[in-house]
Amino acid sequence: MSLYRDDGIVLRTHKLGEADRIVTVLTRRTGKVRGVAKGVRRTMSRFGARLEPFTHVDLQLHTGRTLDVITQAETIRPYGEALVTDYPRYTAGSAMLETADRLTLGEKEPSLRQFLLLVGGLRTLGSGEHEPRLVLDAYFLRSLAVAGYAPALEACARCKAPAVRAFAIVAGGVVCGGCRPAGAAVPAGETLALMVALLKGDWLTADASDGRHRAECSGLVAAYLQWHLEHGIRSLRHVEREPAT
Numbered sequence: 001m002s003l004y005r006d007d008g009i010v011l012r013t014h015k016l017g018e019a020d021r022i023v024t025v026l027t028r029r030t031g032k033v034r035g036v037a038k039g040v041r042r043t044m045s046r047f048g049a050r051l052e053p054f055t056h057v058d059l060q061l062h063t064g065r066t067l068d069v070i071t072q073a074e075t076i077r078p079y080g081e082a083l084v085t086d087y088p089r090y091t092a093g094s095a096m097l098e099t100a101d102r103l104t105l106g107e108k109e110p111s112l113r114q115f116l117l118l119v120g121g122l123r124t125l126g127s128g129e130h131e132p133r134l135v136l137d138a139y140f141l142r143s144l145a146v147a148g149y150a151p152a153l154e155a156c157a158r159c160k161a162p163a164v165r166a167f168a169i170v171a172g173g174v175v176c177g178g179c180r181p182a183g184a185a186v187p188a189g190e191t192l193a194l195m196v197a198l199l200k201g202d203w204l205t206a207d208a209s210d211g212r213h214r215a216e217c218s219g220l221v222a223a224y225l226q227w228h229l230e231h232g233i234r235s236l237r238h239v240e241r242e243p244a245t
């Protein structure tokens with residue numbers, strides 16, 4: 001067995017047997033890791049309390065044959081504390097954890113940029129500086145971009161023409177009049193400008209946007225994310241499917 005250390009954000013946990021818990025962590029250097037925390041459900045252990053979702057933890061693990069074993073956990077920053085008392089922030093944070101989990105499919109495939117985006121997103125969310133939905137949409141757009149699915153926002157996704165008229169998820173973003181597929185949404189120019197601002201981290205522009213455009217932006221970003229997640233994980237679903245009985 002080999003020993004290693006890393007720090008990461010706890011994405012989710014689930015029960016294993018009578019007393020143990022499997023903890024999924026997006027780490028800085030190793031990528032996504034699933035580790036067993038032994039005995040944490042038997043007592044009100046401080047060890048277990050450090051391994052709750054949203055917590056940034058410093059971990060020591062033993063490499064196992066199937067699952068690694070978490071032998072030490074120290075809290076670096078409990079991001080959950082700022083979120084649990086505020087429902088909009090909590091749901092936005094939960095959506096971030098789920099998205100980080102689904103955009104990092106392979107275990108132990110290092111993804112430093114996804115890790116840094118998640119830490120930054122949770123920190124900004126907890127600070128209360130910006131509206132939770134804006135923080136979440138910025139996180140969605142940037143994590144999609146890091147995963148290779150950045151939407152085209154400033155020129156037609158198909159022909160690169162600069163004059164765009166609509167937003168088409170299947171085309172990969174904004175499209176010109178000629179490339180526009182049937183059923184494409186026609187968002188306000190301000191909504192597209194808000195999406196660009198969120199992707200670039202231009203908070204001055206984003207904070208000054210109005211509710212109408214924020215709502216339209218959230219709808220488009222959520223639909224775009226959902227489409228990519230479904231198409232992205234379809235192949236994995238086939239791999240993991242149990243044989244029919």
Ligand SMILES: [Zn+2]
Pocket residue numbers: 156157158159160161175176177178179180
């Ligand atoms: Zn075009």
